[in-house]
Amino acid sequence: MKLALDEARIALTTGDVPVGAIIVNAAGVIIARGRNERELHQDPTLHAEIVAIRAAAAATGDWHLTGCTLVVTLEPCVMCAGAILAARVPTVVFGAWDEKAGASGSVYDVLRDRRLNHRVEVFSGVAEQECGDLLRAFFDDPARRTPRAGGVTPGP
Numbered sequence: 001m002k003l004a005l006d007e008a009r010i011a012l013t014t015g016d017v018p019v020g021a022i023i024v025n026a027a028g029v030i031i032a033r034g035r036n037e038r039e040l041h042q043d044p045t046l047h048a049e050i051v052a053i054r055a056a057a058a059a060t061g062d063w064h065l066t067g068c069t070l071v072v073t074l075e076p077c078v079m080c081a082g083a084i085l086a087a088r089v090p091t092v093v094f095g096a097w098d099e100k101a102g103a104s105g106s107v108y109d110v111l112r113d114r115r116l117n118h119r120v121e122v123f124s125g126v127a128e129q130e131c132g133d134l135l136r137a138f139f140d141d142p143a144r145r146t147p148r149a150g151g152v153t154p155g156p
Helices: 002-012 048-060 078-086 128-140
Strands: 020-024 030-035 069-074 091-096 121-123
Touching: 002 020, 002 030, 002 048, 002 069, 002 128, 020 048, 030 048, 048 069, 048 078, 069 128, 091 128
Parallel strands: 069 091, 091 121
Antiparallel strands: 020 030, 020 069
16 A cells, blocks of 8 residues: 555646556566556546456467456546456555545445456555545645636545
8 A cells, every 4th residue: 555655646746636556467476567647648437447457468469367366546436446456456445445436335336336347355454544634735735725617626
């Protein structure tokens, strides 16, 4: 989780929400890293998990990430949970819960939904305080509440 937190802190340099992720293979070797890059590239799909999954698929030459573990600082959202399932990632470890948009046990539990063809083993709350503190500090910054074009105020 420390390395995922390092990625999250790097996301701060581009004004992105500080979420970071790493993917390790079955031998425990890091094969990919990712961090939120939505602001950096103006792409709403560039969550840390998606960036890491794409990098892992490129590194392995295979979209099947069986035997891998994704470690992320924030509970995956519905989009990321879908990507995790599509990539066949068997294990997810996350830090802070996302009580507004989480899809790994809080709002939804997409990763363990028995109706789907793949289920993920989920470990939650790893370094939860540190992961949550980083996110809270980001969103508590008054500069983050500046209205965007069209009058929309960014939120968590």
